[in-house]
Amino acid sequence: MRFKRTKVVLAVAGLSLGLAACGNAGESTQSDNVDVKVAENAADNFDAGTRMKELAESGKITIGVKFDQPGIGFKGATDKMPTGFDPEMGKILAASLGIAPDKISWKETISDNREPFLQTGEVDLVIASYSITDERRQVVGQAGPYYVTGQQLLVKKGSDIKSVADIKGKEVCSVTGSTSLDNVEAKGAKPRGFDTYSECVDQVLSGTVDSMTTDGAILLGYAAQHPDELEVVGDPFSEERYGIGYSKDHPEMCQWISDTIKKAEDDGTWAKAFEATLGKSGVDTPEPPALDKCQA
Amino acid sequence: MEDVMSNFDLVLKAFWVTIQLLVFSGIASLVFGTVLGACRVGPVAVLAKAASVYVTMVRNTPLLVVFIFVFNGLPQIDLLVGVPFLVKGVIALTVYTSAFVCEAIRSGVNSISIGQAEASRAIGLTFGQSMQTVILPQAFRAVVPPLASVLIALAKNTSVAAAFGLMEATARMRYFTNNHPEDRTLIFLTFAIGYIIIVEVMSAGAMGLERRWKVAR
Numbered sequence: 001m002r003f004k005r006t007k008v009v010l011a012v013a014g015l016s017l018g019l020a021a022c023g024n025a026g027e028s029t030q031s032d033n034v035d036v037k038v039a040e041n042a043a044d045n046f047d048a049g050t051r052m053k054e055l056a057e058s059g060k061i062t063i064g065v066k067f068d069q070p071g072i073g074f075k076g077a078t079d080k081m082p083t084g085f086d087p088e089m090g091k092i093l094a095a096s097l098g099i100a101p102d103k104i105s106w107k108e109t110i111s112d113n114r115e116p117f118l119q120t121g122e123v124d125l126v127i128a129s130y131s132i133t134d135e136r137r138q139v140v141g142q143a144g145p146y147y148v149t150g151q152q153l154l155v156k157k158g159s160d161i162k163s164v165a166d167i168k169g170k171e172v173c174s175v176t177g178s179t180s181l182d183n184v185e186a187k188g189a190k191p192r193g194f195d196t197y198s199e200c201v202d203q204v205l206s207g208t209v210d211s212m213t214t215d216g217a218i219l220l221g222y223a224a225q226h227p228d229e230l231e232v233v234g235d236p237f238s239e240e241r242y243g244i245g246y247s248k249d250h251p252e253m254c255q256w257i258s259d260t261i262k263k264a265e266d267d268g269t270w271a272k273a274f275e276a277t278l279g280k281s282g283v284d285t286p287e288p289p290a291l292d293k294c295q296a
Numbered sequence: 297m298e299d300v301m302s303n304f305d306l307v308l309k310a311f312w313v314t315i316q317l318l319v320f321s322g323i324a325s326l327v328f329g330t331v332l333g334a335c336r337v338g339p340v341a342v343l344a345k346a347a348s349v350y351v352t353m354v355r356n357t358p359l360l361v362v363f364i365f366v367f368n369g370l371p372q373i374d375l376l377v378g379v380p381f382l383v384k385g386v387i388a389l390t391v392y393t394s395a396f397v398c399e400a401i402r403s404g405v406n407s408i409s410i411g412q413a414e415a416s417r418a419i420g421l422t423f424g425q426s427m428q429t430v431i432l433p434q435a436f437r438a439v440v441p442p443l444a445s446v447l448i449a450l451a452k453n454t455s456v457a458a459a460f461g462l463m464e465a466t467a468r469m470r471y472f473t474n475n476h477p478e479d480r481t482l483i484f485l486t487f488a489i490g491y492i493i494i495v496e497v498m499s500a501g502a503m504g505l506e507r508r509w510k511v512a513r
Contacts, residue, residue: 112470115477138478171381176458177470192381192461193470199368199459206371209461 036091036269042098051250055124056097063090064109064123064245068196070221071278072129075108082106085217086127088273089146089244089261093125096260111178115139118247125257126245129215131179132292141250143257144243146270148289150236151180152216156204156229161211163234170210173200180214183238197222205229215240217278224280241289254294262291300472300483310468311490316382317454317464318494321389322447328390329397330432336398337405339423347398354395359456363388367460385457389450396446404439405431437509444502448495465490 039045043056055061065086066073075082081101091101109117109128117123118140132142153172155161161170168188174181176193185191192209194200201222203209212219216236223230244261246253264270265288274285300307335347354362366388370376376384408431416426458467469487473480 111474115480133475135476135478140477171461173461176467177474179474182471182475191463193458193463193467194461195459202368203371203461206368207377208367208371 036095036101038095038100039098042096046256050252050256051124052097052253052256055099059099059103060105061094061097061099061103061125062105062107062123063087063094064107064114064117064126064128065090066110066128067108068198069129069218070225071217071280072215073127075106083277085147085273085277086129086242088277090125090127092264092269092273093127093244093257093260096256096263111175114245118245121247121249124246125253128245129218129240130243130245131240132243136245139248141246141248141254142243143246143254143294144261144291145241145289146244146261146291147242147274148286149215149217149240149242151183151213151238151240152219152232152236153234154201154204154212154219154222154230154232155210156207157231159210159233161233164237167211171208172211172213173203173209174213175200178214179240180238184213187237201226201230217283220278220283243292251295258291258294261288299476300479300486306468306471307465307486307490310463310465311494313382313462313464314451314454314490315494317385317389317457317462318447318451320382321386321393321454322450324386324390325393325397325450326443329394330401332394332398333401333405334427334432336402338427351395351398354392355399357392359388359392359453362392363456363460366391381461385454385460385462388460389453389457392453393446393450396449397443400439400442400446401435403442404435404437407438408434437506440502440506440509444499447502448498451494451498452491 043053046053046056065082065084067075067082069084071084073082073084073086081087087106090104090106094101094104107117107123109123109126111128114126114128114130115136118126126140130136130142132145136142153161153164153167161167164184164187167184170189171192172181172184172189173192173194174184175197176195178193181191181193189211192200192203194203197212197214197218200209200212204212205226212222216232219232223232244257246257261270264273270288271285279285332347332350335343336351338344366376366384376387379387412430412434413426416430421429454464455466457464458470465487469483472483476483
């Protein structure tokens with residue numbers, strides 16, 4: 001009995017050491033944060049009664065981002081803060097309200113709950129690879145676009161799929177319910193939806209499906225993880241305009257978001273945020289897209 | 297909502313995949329589950345032990361984990377790589393549901409008094425014969441209600457396949473809600489009604505069987 005107990009103690013000790021090691025490994029990747037200038041006395045810059053004034057005065061903001069898209073919005077199990085281009089945008093917006101990055105509370109949103117989260121006030125902003133569409137603009141506000149990307153294909157090296165013209169009848173995976181999956185279905189591919197992008201990549205690696213599709217930026221991140229096995233092929237065949245979601249109850253936020261993005265684009269903060277996140281996969285920093293006008 | 301209505305063929309196609317998953321894995325798990333059940337109550341100790349290990353293992357594993365194992369685990373060791381997704385879905389659902397079918401069958405067999413088995417032995421029937429002609433026909437009557445529950449659960453469990461490359465009803469629902477967030481509630485109700493119809497047809501069938509097979513005991 002005594003011997004057994006010793007074993008258990010050893011096992012537990014070993015396990016906790018292992019976990020500790022994991023924790024360290026996770027934290028060491030937290031170095032790519034861009035410094036943002038936090039505005040002082042920001043509340044004075046906004047008119048009374050606006051949502052921005054309320055947020056600036058409370059000093060707190062909740063932002064919904066993706067946690068599972070490397071480069072766009074990603075948070076490992078042990079990370080304290082999400083990393084990626086979307087969180088960087090969030091930091092820029094929060095900074096203009098005088099809220100420091102460590103005062104932002106990040107909430108994971110998935111494609112399905114972005115509108116409900118905005119409608120119920122669960123989050124103040126959604127910055128989660130949120131393509132601007134007319135249907136979505138009926139229920140929530142979307143300002144931007146702050147980034148324009150297009151859908152591409154990720155295949156095993158040497159695959160006979162060279163461009164989107166070759167996917168007819170082929171099995172192509174993406175995330176269940178995503179717009180990318182509809183687009184390839186419309187082009188004659190057999191759509192295979194999975195819960196997460198990483199599961200989908202596994203399917204391509206094991207050869208179960210022929211290709212994976214989603215926004216090029218995300219694919220490049222995965223290709224960089226497996227440079228010997230995977231490559232991104234073809235030109236972008238759709239246009240996704242990422243916007244920032246806000247509640248329709250606060251239409252005044254649109255102008256503030258647009259102005260803040262515009263300022264970040266002009267003073268180079270936007271480009272810096274891009275280089276620190278999506279730019280790491282080797283793509284050149286693009287020209288910032290033109291912003292949509294806010295409806296009064 | 298017009299979009300859902302004008303694309304109603306997509307809804308029907310999705311439910312067709314759901315029904316295929318349900319029917320194929322339903323039949324497969326009834327067959328495999330009955331074999332497992334027979335093993336568990338049978339006289340061969342090795343088979344009984346093997347069946348009980350299977351039930352313990354599978355019944356205590358969440359369905360999602362079974363799916364991950366079949367779809368993501370096995371392909372990594374080069375198993376099931378070229379197999380169509382529907383077949384893999386059926387395999388995962390069958391592996392899981394058989395364990396429950398086995399237990400339902402076992403409870404049915406146990407409900408037959410031991411005297412029946414002894415009597416059939418006494419008149420010289422082998423284990424196989426006594427199972428086929430005496431025990432199972434009576435046991436099946438007793439297991440209709442629990443089996444119906446197992447199959448209804450299976451009908452709803454097919455939705456797990458939505459996250460594993462199968463364009464069945466739940467996956468299609470997520471496609472519609474993603475494109476038409478303004479109609480979320482109606483889309484949800486449409487698909488809920490689809491599932492309700494499937495399950496109601498099954499319960500009606502089970503009720504019919506129960507009535508037909510009713511015997512005075």
